[in-house]
Amino acid sequence: MTTLDPRADDEPNGDLLDAAFPAALLLGVATWLPAAVFLLGYSVRVIRAELAGDDDLPSLDDVRGLGATGLRAALPLAVFQLPALCCLGLVFVCWLVVDRGRVSGDVLGLVLTDPLAFANLTVLSSGSGSLVAGGLVLTAVVAVLASYVGTVALVTFAATDRLAPAFDPDTLLAGARSSRFRRGYLLAVVLCFVGSGAAWLVTLVPVVGPFAAAFVELFALVGALRVVADGYDVPVVEQERVPSRAGEHGAARASDA
Secondary structure: OOOOOOOOOOHHHHHHHHHHHHHHHHHOOOOOHHHHHHHHHHHHHHHHHHOOOOOOOOOOOHHHHHHHHHHHHHHHHHHHHHHHHHHHHHHHHHHHOOOOOOEEEOOHHHHOOHHHHHHOOOOOOOOOOOOOOHHHHHHHHHHHHHHHHHHHHHHHHHHHHOHHHHHHHHHHHHHHHHHHHHHHHHHHHHHHHHHHHHHHHHHOOOOOOOHHHHHHHHHHHHHHHHHHHOOOOHHHHHHHHOHHHHHHHHHHHHOOO
16 A cells, blocks of 8 residues: 555455445535535545554445534634635625626626636626736635645644644644645645546546546545645644554654654
8 A cells, every 4th residue: 555545455456445436426426515524524534544554445434423523624624714715805895896896697696606607707807907916816825825724734633633733823833834744735736636637537438437537536535635644743743643653653753854
């Protein structure tokens, strides 16, 4: 088993299919909010497996526990996205006040059904001024930073099974400053990007394309989560939750730093 391959070395193909099939189906319907919560809970399981040195692909048993974990993990992710949402709200205020922007039709329905089309009709339109453009750049920067810190918080929650460390400033700062975690995060972003592109190409295959694409996205997601977890080097948090492999790696990584 390697970081980018979720199969254990001695895991039969049948066992891998038993674990991957329901997870791929869950990923395929993740645009539905309840399914996204369960997928987030499954992501936490993948991170914990990597921290504990478990090479097997986690199963989807204990559905209630999976949903509860997903809801708890969603809290830090949602909180750390608030700055980007606030910046985006200010951009729309500038668009309305400065550029005198107007949108005809069912605005709320358009936002809920096709937010990208709504953005193209409003702040991304050619009539938007420089203030709106600058606000969009600022929003993008804040969103990237929030995503990075939110990932630190997510792995911290997975490592400790507690929400308090996921909001602890010292823990978040230590994770955000880690060069090892930063490299893992960037590699994970590349893996997700490549995986999404490969999945889109697979969907072009007639009949079986969309089904096979779910497996491509699943293995890309699992690989990205394992890479991020492997780069997590906050020794105090790791010793609290995962004393086996993670504790040993935490001490080694601290000495390397």
